[in-house]
Amino acid sequence: MNPKLLATTTAGLLCLAGGLAACGSDPSSSGSGAAGADGVGVFLSTSANSYEQAQAAGVKKAAQDLGAGDVQVFDASFDSTAQIGQVQDAVTSGRFKSFVIEPVDGAAIAGPLARAAAAGIEVVCVTSACGPDATKIDLQVEGQGGVVASDYGQVAEAMAGHAVEACEGVDPCRVFFLNGDSTFPSDRAAKDSFAGVMEKAPSNVEFVGTQDGKYDTVTGRSVMQSELQRNPDLDVLVSFADQQTLGAAQAIDAASKSEQVKIISFGGSEQAVAAVKNGAWLGSMLTLPFSIGETGATIAIQLAQGKTPDETVVDASTLAPVDGAYLIKDNAADFTAQWTS
Known part of the structure; x- marks a missing residue:
């Protein structure tokens, strides 16, 4: 899949069992505005390793720089079903204008993400592509706002x-x-x-x-x-x-x-x-997880703010300085x- 797979955690399963409240932001979640409909939802395959934590930190940096609302991190514990439930609950909550998602299963999450986009949420996939073709860095989901990923x-x-x-x-x-x-x-x-x-x-x-x-x-x-x-x-x-x-x-x-x-x-x-x-x-x-998270969040937040990002399809390898x-x-x-x- 990619180098982020370091460890699993039960947090995602606990989150699914407890509903959106249990899926809430992790202790380091932050934002530049009050909690509300301008929030940023970050859906990680897991949050139990430094790769994922760096991605989340990159999202939070972009949210702070761009004046977005609170950043709330969801941990799927490598469970695709859990991640689907988290996305669906987050859409229903009405608290988010943008989603940054690292998919557990890009094909399985495509439907829920399309429904999120239809509800007016800007969706950007990071690290791995969303949609039927895991090797294709493009916008495969209807209404998807952007992607920052690698072609493995x-x-x-x-x-x-x-x-x-x-x-x-x-x-x-x-x-x-x-x-x-x-x-x-x-x-x-x-x-x-x-x-x-x-x-x-x-x-x-x-x-x-x-x-x-x-x-x-x-x-x-x-x-x-x-x-x-x-x-x-x-x-x-x-x-x-x-x-x-x-x-x-x-x-x-x-x-x-x-x-x-x-x-x-x-x-x-x-x-x-x-x-x-x-x-x-x-x-x-x-691979540069902080840069990936920051770039993906910048795209999602700018779209949610009615701005035009410099680019919406980014090969993650181009973020490397060598x-x-x-x-x-x-x-x-x-x-x-x-x-x-």
Whole structure:
């Protein structure tokens, strides 16, 4: 799905059981105006990790800067049914002019979001697309105001290209892809895109396989331990999430193969940035949750205020301050991460 998947929480299920009151703003919720119909609803897949918290902070910053009402954060605990209920209750409450939503399931939430838009609420989807095609960064929901998201197929293609570059001068060069979770449409697209690049790679590149790391450090370590037993001469690891990369790196270190295996990750967390800066990892594709939340909220709030945003469809990778959203040691010196894995 994406690097935000760090931990689950029961908050979303408690919120659904308790209705809108239980779904209320978290302790850090804030706004520049009194609670009322000009509020901003923030619907997160979970709020139990720093990625999500950074997204919410970005929304609050935009609300403050633009003079919007209170920001209220809803936590779905990775439960699509819970998120649908939260959106429906929020529409009924009449307290919001804009929604910023990170969808648990972009296809499932499309109907409720269309009804929110029909009720006069500006809807902007962030991090992942809303609608039937998880890889398509556009306005797929009727009445949707904007989107700030990543095309995870394109991210995986770019990572595969960097792996090919890392293989220059190595023959054979064995590459392993540690995917996130293939039950997610976005991650299936990533897996297919990565394999497609590997099929067309130069003859020295040998794609030895892929497994899921489940966005989990322990799972990443276990998968990597097994892969190193199967392919002790592995040259490049490409991992789709920093959390699982951390575990895989532990396995590589334990096998005394840190000098042998080049690591490319996705996330741009504090740990990834530090590893790139000190040369332990070759590179990291970046995602910037604070910037994503701030940009998405700016679009939604400006639309609700009758203003025209500079743009309403934003590829999240373009928010990164480095070329191609790919951090390497040569361009990492001045970069500061927006989240921790």
